[in-house]
Amino acid sequence: MSVQTKATIASFGGKLLKLAHNATTTNCEMGFNLYLPPQTTINALHKVPLIIYLAGLTCTGDNGAEKGFFQHAASQKGIAILYPDTSPRGLKIEGEDDSYDFGSGAGFYVDATREPWSKGYKMYSYITSELPKTVFENFKEIDGERVSIFGHSMGGHGALTLFLRNPGKYKSVSAFAPIANPINCDWGKRAFEGYFGEENKEKWAEHDATELVKKWKGEPLDILIDVGTADNFYKQGQLLPENFVNAAEGKGKVNVRWQDGYDHSYFTMATFADDHINHAARYLLEKA
Numbered sequence: 001m002s003v004q005t006k007a008t009i010a011s012f013g014g015k016l017l018k019l020a021h022n023a024t025t026t027n028c029e030m031g032f033n034l035y036l037p038p039q040t041t042i043n044a045l046h047k048v049p050l051i052i053y054l055a056g057l058t059c060t061g062d063n064g065a066e067k068g069f070f071q072h073a074a075s076q077k078g079i080a081i082l083y084p085d086t087s088p089r090g091l092k093i094e095g096e097d098d099s100y101d102f103g104s105g106a107g108f109y110v111d112a113t114r115e116p117w118s119k120g121y122k123m124y125s126y127i128t129s130e131l132p133k134t135v136f137e138n139f140k141e142i143d144g145e146r147v148s149i150f151g152h153s154m155g156g157h158g159a160l161t162l163f164l165r166n167p168g169k170y171k172s173v174s175a176f177a178p179i180a181n182p183i184n185c186d187w188g189k190r191a192f193e194g195y196f197g198e199e200n201k202e203k204w205a206e207h208d209a210t211e212l213v214k215k216w217k218g219e220p221l222d223i224l225i226d227v228g229t230a231d232n233f234y235k236q237g238q239l240l241p242e243n244f245v246n247a248a249e250g251k252g253k254v255n256v257r258w259q260d261g262y263d264h265s266y267f268t269m270a271t272f273a274d275d276h277i278n279h280a281a282r283y284l285l286e287k288a
């Protein structure tokens, strides 16, 4: 599985690589970004852990890499960052590019079971399996045994659900403004109806962080979540973090920090980026 390098950009002493590969799960070429911290160039034998950043609606792998400021702390800690795209592109499915919250840019990190989306909208398999396998094969400086995950909005939903569905696969999880209970908000209902079908409510629950956390039987949780008090999507009831916190009662620590005056944008993420990388670093470096 070869990877094509489109650009190499110096960033915080390391390298941000703009890459692409032909993915079989999503049936198209997928672009992604990979940040290699300075530790990998200083000593090629030094293996670094990886954190996967899942972006939100309308995003590609570029948004987090260019506006999240995650490379700052990652370069200090010696952590690589993988920035995937949020959906397949150009599958020529009717209506694919018509709305910002469904289809391209809105894969919701699920494997669609409903036609025609089931042809390539397999972002769950792509993120949990095909993409990391490709990265570990092509970049030997990354330690495939030490991987964490985090994300924003739709990507926060992705990070929480991938972590909760795969106990032990990821060393830690955190999120900015996650869609924490998609089966009960408009964004989630639209996506799950489209990708799974209206009738398939069991499948909906399998990809809902609030439903999943109720069933959690793994290690005590330690989840960091930032939500801005000026986040319009929170105010519209798209995020529902309180439902997640209530459902996680007795399962460990869910630290929701209400950030006064902050909105849904990348300014919020850039501001608290270091905290999320440091949260992951505790599990990827100190407890590993």
Ligand SMILES: N[C@@H](CCC(=O)N[C@@H](CS)C(=O)NCC(=O)O)C(=O)O
Binding pocket: 055, 056, 057, 058, 059, 063, 067, 100, 152, 153, 154, 264, 265, 266
């Ligand atoms: N276009 C949508 C908003 C979409 C949106 O805010 N997307 C967030 C993730 S949910 C984002 O990160 N956008 C890209 C950016 O800010 O760089 C609207 O106008 O309501």
